[in-house]
Amino acid sequence: MASSRRRMLLKVIILGDSGVGKTSLMNQYVNRKFSNQYKATIGADFLTKEVQFEDRLFTLQIWDTAGQERFQSLGVAFYRGADCCVLVYDVNVMKSFENLNHWREEFLIQASPSDPENFPFIVLGNKIDVDGGNSRVVSEKKARAWCASKGNIPYFETSAKEGFNVEAAFQCIASNALKNEPEEEIYLPDTIDVAAGRQQRSTGCC
């Protein structure tokens, strides 16, 4: 019963370099709004969205993160319990693509999911609209090859500005998050009061 309540909530983390459009993707998906203005994100912030899936209603909790390290001063405790991790890069910036590996590894280390091999990631190549695609430097083929090499990560090309493929990407995110086996920390209440036991031991030392 407890797990059923939990399963109504799906936690998704969006990671990627500064300026690749993480906040814009989230805003486009949740609020259907887009702004060309660049505004840095500070710390971690989430929005929720209800999604219908296989006749059930889920709440998608989408965590947008700061791409700039100096705005992530408290660390990444919020990774905990994530059901899916979305890696975003800008198809017009090579470095942001090269950093995907770093973001993926960082996530696996910090969130330490029980089955890192099969943890659901999704890669989004964003800003495909820029300059009619003329300023693009990362080809779809290259991105797909990388995704394939990391255990067939699903890949989407998106434009948060034009709303292109955003809905489809998040549908995939939701379904993969749902497939992720929850890591229920099975808690069995101890008959011994933990706090009391601790106190006893420490007084014993004195």
Add this chain to the structure above:
Amino acid sequence: MISDGVEDEDKWLASGIAGLQQNAFYMHRALDSNNLRDALKYSAQMLSELRTSRLSPHKYYELYMRAFDELRKLEMFFKEETRRGCSIIDLYELVQHAGNILPRLYLLCTVGSVYIKSKEAPAKDVLKDLVEMCRGIQHPIRGLFLRSYLSQVSRDKLPDIGSEYEGDADTVMDAVEFVLQNFTEMNKLWVRMHHQGPAREKERREKERSELRDLVGKNLHVLSQIEGVDLDMYRETVLPRVLEQVVNCKDELAQYYLMDCIIQVFPDEYHLQTLEILLAACPQLQPFVDIKTVLSRLMERLSNYAASSTEVSNGMLYSWLQSSNRGTDDDFMLQVLPEFLQVEAFAKLNNYIGKVIEAQVDMPIAGAVTLYSSLLTFTLNVHPDRLDYVDQILGACVKKLSGKGKLDDSRATKQIVSLLSAPLEKYNDIETALKLSNYPRVMEHLDNGTNKVMAGVIIQSIMKNRTSISTSDKVEALFELITGLIKDSDENLHDEIDEEDFHEEQNSVSRLIQMLYNDDPEEMLKNSDIAAEPFVSCFNDADHTLSAACQIICTVRKHILTGGPKRLPFTVPPLIFNALKLVRRLQSQEENTAGEEVATTPKKIFQILNQTIEALSTVPAPELALRLYLECAEAANDCDLEPVAYEFFTQAYILYEEEVSDSRAQVTAIHLIIGTLQRMHVFGVENRDTLTHKATGYSAKLLKKPDQCRAVYACAHLFWVDDSDSIKDGERDCYDLFVRFTVARSSIVPSEKIRCLVGFSLIWDCYDLFVRFTVARVLLCLKRALRIANAAQQMANATRGSSGSVSLFIEILNKYLYFFEKGNSEISVSTIEGLIELITTDLQSDNTTSDPAADAFFASTLRYIQFQKQKGGAMGEKYEPLKVRLAG
């Protein structure tokens, strides 16, 4: 109580998590059985774990996140409860029965979120209530996290424009008020931490404060995401209120961080329009706040904005062509650049940067230079046409640096390099930098090493852009700028210089010298292409360019001669070749303008070059100088300047005799001399005789026999004139010869003078005589070479019993064949046959070790003869009598 007194944070965290999990377990059970009372009880107990004061912010955050996740389940439960008919207002009251204030407020915020969602009360009222209630927690860490929780759960429920919680009138203001109030309270808690607790823990506390900063800054992020915060509201309310908080808190960490946040979270166009307000706050900040980083980031943003908006405009045209779907943002972008002008962004930034530097007396030089450097980048991106702005910035920098002498601060130096490199990169044109009066003055403050690096950067820029430096004034300015590479500085003559680095940098100088006025000939061609009508004025222009070019040579020469013996070998050759290029252009021009007065004559240039090469004697570099003399001689030859060419040869010969002592170097030099001399046509008989005679003499005096032999047979070419052009020379030579003979003889026997002069009519006979004479001398050389080869062979036989000299014979055979083909009548078939016989015998003799190379060489020579024979025609006829027995 704890004996060792050491806080084991992990232990505290573990116990906190254990307590939390236990209560969460019971809470889940209560939720599953819809037991509201138990749910509230256990959730309050669970939240009590957050009352700890023992955890650092990082660990506390971990605990908080666990509680946060559990509260989401509770929130869903509350939602279900209200659906089941429980009044949300009752719930809101009910949770306030929790015993401890912290759990109570977390629960209140959680229910409050559901309350707003239910819309049973205006969002504004609930939010106001919550933000007020949170004042109950005054412990910094606990308070900051609680308020951050409030901020998070209310994030999507603000009565923003277009939000479902938007009320009747002006509710955006309520949303903004709420966030601002929360921000203000959080900032107070955060700043207060600085003053709490014992002084000895200050360092640790500051570290913790730094970790907590994002909780405060996140409020600004929330503000920036509120859609209703338009430019007006930002200018009138948000920015002044935030800045007020920033300035008044008088806390270094907070001021630095929050200024950075403001710059990063709000959009560029807002900054541009409120620049004055934002900048005015800077001089009011605490004296040790790192404003330079803050301002640099602001300028970086603005200049990227300017740069990208031009890109967008270009890209936009493209997308506009593709589809007519244009967004409002794009329209905005097109107006960006005028906007920068309209708000006088440069003047404001420049003004406030000055004020900041003045206000922060202790700001290190590096900091000030960083500021100027960012301002410069900004200016170059936004106002690329305003060179005066650039010079103004450099001037301000000079002022700041004045009296500081050379900098030894590596960070400051690095900043100056980037300051100076920026205009080069932007304009791709050194001439622009040369116009900046303050540019060299800034450069003076660099230490010698960096000065050289900078000079290298300047040269690189010229190379990359193939900039033409077209006047001697500019060259003068340029050489002043790169003076670090041109001569040793006075101070550290004894500095250890890495040989490789030195070569690298001098090579770049020499490339630069080659580059100077490279483009001019094309300019000239362009001019003469315009052709007929403005014919005269064209050439006047060209004259002007050329004398300018000559001035450039003189300027460069002046500078490089100060370089000392180590640099001259690098700098003299490019100068010489550059000058020779000029000479050739002058020459071609002279042919065109025949008769007109030309200011710069090749003769003058040659004079300068002669003196320049002479400077190499201080190095000394006789072999290099010899080559250069010969190059000059050849150029003088092309200009028909016999005395000049002769002078250069004389110089080369003097060097050969006096300075070139290494035998290998001698061999190289003599072949160079022979080769050059062979191409000379300017010399009269007497001069040529002298030079040829000497060259032959040098050849015969080389150290090793084979070298002698090869040089001597090469000399044979000096006596041979074979192209039709030279026949004319032959005629003239013939006349010279005739007169010389006549005069010489007549001086002895006056009576014969008349007879000889009568013989003048016999000039053609004399010519014939002359031809026979030269033909004979060719043969003489070849015979001499043979004799030497013979001697070499005998020597070799005597010493090692082996022979490498057979290949010498084959080489001589080839020379014979060459002159035979050319029609030298003195070379007879029988001589060639004899030589072939000799070689054949030699190759087959027992006391020679086989030499495959010589065998092959000989065989292919014989094949060649065979081939020529079969060719028929005149050549075939010539070869016909030659009897050759093919080896094998």
